Amino acid sequence: MFEGTVRKQAEVDKKQQHKNHWIEAEKPIQVAGSPILALFNSSTNRLANPKMAQMLRSNKVIAGIVASLGGAAALYTLAPTKEKCPAAMKCQVDPEVVKKIEEGYAKLQASPDCHSLLKKYLTKDVMDKLKDKKTKLGATLLDVIQSGVANLDSGCGVYAPDAESYQLFAPLFNPIIEDYHNGFKPTDKQPKVDLGDGKTSQLKDLDPEGKYIISTRIRCGRSLRGFAFNPCLTKENYIEMQNTVKSIFDGIKDSELKGTYYPLKGMTKEDQKSLIADHFLFKEGDRFLQAANACRYWPEGRGIFHNKDKTFLVWVNEEDHLRLISMQPGGNVGQVLERLNKAVKTIESQAPFSRDDRLGYLTFCPTNLGTTVRASVHIKLPKVSARPDFKKICDDLKLQIRGIHGEHSDSEGGVYDISNKARLGLTEFEAVKQMYDGVKKLIELEKEAEKKGK
Numbered sequence: 001m002f003e004g005t006v007r008k009q010a011e012v013d014k015k016q017q018h019k020n021h022w023i024e025a026e027k028p029i030q031v032a033g034s035p036i037l038a039l040f041n042s043s044t045n046r047l048a049n050p051k052m053a054q055m056l057r058s059n060k061v062i063a064g065i066v067a068s069l070g071g072a073a074a075l076y077t078l079a080p081t082k083e084k085c086p087a088a089m090k091c092q093v094d095p096e097v098v099k100k101i102e103e104g105y106a107k108l109q110a111s112p113d114c115h116s117l118l119k120k121y122l123t124k125d126v127m128d129k130l131k132d133k134k135t136k137l138g139a140t141l142l143d144v145i146q147s148g149v150a151n152l153d154s155g156c157g158v159y160a161p162d163a164e165s166y167q168l169f170a171p172l173f174n175p176i177i178e179d180y181h182n183g184f185k186p187t188d189k190q191p192k193v194d195l196g197d198g199k200t201s202q203l204k205d206l207d208p209e210g211k212y213i214i215s216t217r218i219r220c221g222r223s224l225r226g227f228a229f230n231p232c233l234t235k236e237n238y239i240e241m242q243n244t245v246k247s248i249f250d251g252i253k254d255s256e257l258k259g260t261y262y263p264l265k266g267m268t269k270e271d272q273k274s275l276i277a278d279h280f281l282f283k284e285g286d287r288f289l290q291a292a293n294a295c296r297y298w299p300e301g302r303g304i305f306h307n308k309d310k311t312f313l314v315w316v317n318e319e320d321h322l323r324l325i326s327m328q329p330g331g332n333v334g335q336v337l338e339r340l341n342k343a344v345k346t347i348e349s350q351a352p353f354s355r356d357d358r359l360g361y362l363t364f365c366p367t368n369l370g371t372t373v374r375a376s377v378h379i380k381l382p383k384v385s386a387r388p389d390f391k392k393i394c395d396d397l398k399l400q401i402r403g404i405h406g407e408h409s410d411s412e413g414g415v416y417d418i419s420n421k422a423r424l425g426l427t428e429f430e431a432v433k434q435m436y437d438g439v440k441k442l443i444e445l446e447k448e449a450e451k452k453g454k
């Protein structure tokens with residue numbers, strides 16, 4: 001057996017494979033007990049011819065293999081657990097990329113209006129430490145920072161191009177995570193999953209008279225285990241992931257959850273626009289995601305699943321592989337959470353998701369790590385929201401304010417999107433409860449202001 005792990009080719013973006021990145025195999029190779037059929041050359045992305053294969057074999061060097069598994073031929077590459085690549089020296093970051101990283105750093109520093117977490121924590125020291133690093137899938141610091149450099153108005157400004165980035169670029173990610181998620185330290189660990197089973201009765205309707213809350217929504221993100229994140233995904237990956245989840249959707253039996261999957265490819269612009277305007281579908285052309293290289297091959301592999309009433313929805317391959325959403329008019333948070341939990345369990349029983357011991361569920365954006373839960377209400381608070389300290393009140397309640405057309409949008413008609421801010425370092429139920437308690441307090445303040453105003 002070889003020293004290393006077999007990785008299905010589907011996980012590796014061919015363009016990102018290192019040139020001449022041969023991987024050493026020390027002994028005859030078998031994959032899950034199956035014989036090797038052919039060698040694969042990762043520098044040309046072609047199967048090696050017999051002579052080449054012989055040469056590679058005698059040199060005990062291979063880059064990839066085609067193995068026969070369960071009757072079907074599958075293409076694999078080998079990723080070494082120990083870096084033994086003879087061309088390791090060639091795996092350095094391209095000087096052009098390093099130059100762009102340095103220019104990005106200078107641009108951030110020179111901008112007085114940039115207040116992103118990226119700018120705050122990408123010190124010269126951190127940049128110098130990380131600019132020459134590359135993940136096994138070929139992602140660099142540039143992939144991490146490019147959205148925040150292009151969009152100086154970013155709040156966070158970084159994305160993880162793959163799961164390994166959270167470790168490799170930890171000197172940048174860790175302080176950002178700590179700052180965003182209420183002091184979650186590198187030594188802290190995401191608690192065990194607690195979706196709130198048996199506790200949803202604690203979340204009684206926040207607005208039984210229907211005076212303040214227009215609608216409630218709770219979403220969580222999931223990444224399919226075995227797939228990288230957006231910038232490292234191929235078109236084939238997107239299609240494979242879509243097919244996988246579509247077959248899961250097709251099998252949903254629960255009468256409340258079952259529904260239809262609508263791929264974005266082929267959807268009319270009118271349908272797309274109306275789903276977006278009604279807050280059901282993700283926007284297109286998000287400049288933050290575009291600059292993060294997250295919209296390649298769009299609309300391939302992207303789409304939305306929803307039930308008949310549009311109270312349970314799943315976004316496929318937008319920012320994260322999956323976004324599971326439960327929403328309905330009014331302020332019955334308990335009902336919304338119960339539906340989401342039922343959906344999470346249904347999908348999870350059929351697809352494994354990436355979870356890290358320390359960071360919980362892994363997501364493309366570090367602000368979503370851990371629980372990945374954002375529980376929000378669309379709410380009208382004319383008096384409280386007119387106060388100059390409205391943002392501070394929300395900050396103190398650990399709440400985040402957004403406009404009603406999603407992140408980076410403005411309020412319309414005095415309606416705000418108010419949600420929990422932190423998603424890491426607390427349980428799923430606690431994240432929802434944070435929104436619940438905070439919004440309850442805001443409604444009390446609004447009522448007090450109404451009384452005083454009379």
Ligand SMILES: Nc1ncnc2c1ncn2[C@@H]1O[C@H](COP(=O)(O)OP(=O)(O)OP(=O)(O)O)[C@@H](O)[C@H]1O
Nearest residue numbers: 215216217279280374376377378404405406407417
């Ligand atoms: N409580 C709510 N009621 C109705 N619609 C909502 C509610 N909260 C959010 N939405 C809608 O969901 C859509 C997506 O919002 P937005 O992109 O801000 O959040 P998200 O899905 O949590 O993802 P991200 O945080 O990654 O941006 C928008 O159309 C937004 O108006």
